[in-house]
Amino acid sequence: MAKKIVTDLDVANKVVLERADFNVPIADGKITNDNRIVAALPTIQWLIDHDAKVVLFSHLGKVKTEEDKAKLSLRPVAKRLSELLKKDVTFVPETRGALLEKTIKDLKPGEVVLVENTRFEDLDGKKESKNDPELGKYWASLGDLFVNDAFGTAHRSHASNVGIASNLESAAGFLMEKEIKFLGSAVDHPKRPFIAILGGAKVSDKINVIESLLKKADKVIIGGGMAYTFLKAQGKETGNSLLEADKVPLAKQLLETAGDKIVLPTDVVIADHFANDAEAKIVSVDDIPADWEGLDCGPASIEEFKKVLEGAKTVVWNGPMGVFEFPNFAKGTIGVCQAIAELPDATTIIGGGDSAAAAIQLGFEDKFSHISTGGGASLEYLEGKALPGIESISDK
Template sequence: MAKKTLKDLDVKGKKVLVRVDFNVPIKDGVVGNDNRITAALPTLNYILDNGGAVIAFSHLGKVKTEEDKVSKTLAPVAKVLAEKLGKPVKFVPVTRGPELEKAVAELKPGEILMFENTRFEDLDGKKESKNDPELGKYWASLGDLFVNDAFGTAHRAHASNVGIASNIKESAVGFLIEKEIKFIGGAVDNPERPLVAILGGAKVSDKIGVIDNLLEKADKVIIGGGMMFTFLKALGKNTGSSLLEADKVDLAKSLIEKAKAKGVELLLPVDAVVAQKFSNDVPFKTVSVDEIEDGWMGLDIGEKSVELFKKALEGAKTVVWNGPMGVFEMSNFAKGTIGVCKAIAELKGAKTIIGGGDSAAAAIQLGFADKFSHISTGGGASLEYLEGKVLPGVAAISEK
């Protein structure tokens, strides 16, 4: 890749600013899922082991009031990080000022400090998320080098990524972002073929750019989830009370036409699991997509669709999956997502990539995480990357 990566930097004796993604669930001061902390360890350990000092920082949720500061402090994260690194992490409970500057000045090679939630700066005019020039310059002044390893926010231009990178002599992406670019970028721009893309989720409007871009790149595109009903409506089928974006039916028609023109096989479900209410506690049945009655809503794909998609995956060399096939949080409507997840996980000799979000949550929850080549850590960022968009947090990094 054309951007500098961590191994392109000489970190010895340097103070390295590292933007990590520690936006983790915290309840009553206790960290829930710590996957994102674990994911940052290779980058942090590399810098520490090679004689650098680390100044780590992250956002955590949204901070709109002074009260939010109590529940959105990164102090509990610093404790978990120290346990995982097996060394002390000095936590500095501010985002700027003499206390932070003194702690940075005293930091020695091989040591790490972490400062407070970058979003605390948003209380005063959204300085962090609006990329306030003075703030980016200030944070850049605290270190010698900058490493961005927060893929989850790479699609946003914030003071803590673009702001710092624009004001420091040398910057690089960390191992996590490097891996994301290698897998997602490689899958879309230079895939081993056949490339099969599986897209689910609720709305076509959320995935227009992704579908459009993948129709230029993929050999097959499979559509499931709530957005399948907009496509079925575009084919003239009755969709009952299913989720439908009426204003996107013409768009769905044009995407079906584009697939034909490009010679891309666009596959839609042939059956659906339907119920009369959006609930796990009501009767449900499986019907053909030609037989969805008024008053019934589709909440999952049926078994015949799972078999159809399984067959379409045979021989695939690259598979990109983004979005569940149904309302997988409800056990009665999770079978489609489980079936597709299992089919991808069992493919032999294929590069299999999950583009973050709900499909990543589903794969982890269903115990298939280690069966995939790569599970993206960024929902919005991976979606924009799949669309072919430039990610500002990566674009701002020094060229090789």
């Protein structure tokens, strides 16, 4: 990659500011999923091992009110990080000021500090989210070097990523490097055949991704809720299934342009209402009753998708094939997961979001070449967009 990575920096005895992505789910003060913290460990550990004085920044959720501050402190993250690193992590319960400055000044090589939620700065004019230049400059003044390892926010121009990087020599962390390597290669230099699988609820969320991947992939499999908009564009009855009526003309146009490049379900699992215990049956996509709704793709579709995937050398998957949160309607997502996981000699990538959650939840985490930590960032990268968080990192 053309950007500097952390190993290009001389970090010994330097204060290294690192933007991590610790935006983890917290319920009643307890972290319910620490995947993002675990993913950040290699870069933090490398900095510790190379005698850096490490200062970590991250956001957590959206902070709009004073009440949000009570629920969205990074204190539980500091505790969990300390356990994972097997060393003390000093938590500073503020985002600026004398305590933060003194704590950083007193740091010794190999010690770690975690700064309070950067979005606490959003209560006063969205200083973090709008990349307030003074805030970025202030944070940068606290350190000697900057490492950005938060791919999940790379599509946003914030004070804690672009703002700091604009004022300091910077580099990508190992997680960011991995994201760029896998997603960048898939987009720009895929080994062929290259198959893209897109699911999830809405066509409108993924129009640009669909259009971009249709130019680059050999086949694009479309499942999940968005498939019904395409089926409607083919003139089929979709019943009460999720449908974006205003996107039907676009779906029709994409089908006409792409020809057999787009692969749609041939059968679906329908239900009489939206619930796990609903009455369900498998029908052809030509036979969806007007008062039923599709909640998963059917067994014939899974077999068809498997055939399309045979021999694939690059696979990118974003979005579940059905309502995988309901066990009775998760078979399509499980089937696709298994089919991708069993491909020999293929680079297999999950582009973050719900499909990443599904793969991890279903126990396929170790079966993929790469599971992205960024939902929106992954989508924008797959569209071929330049991401400000990556662009702002110093070039080699």
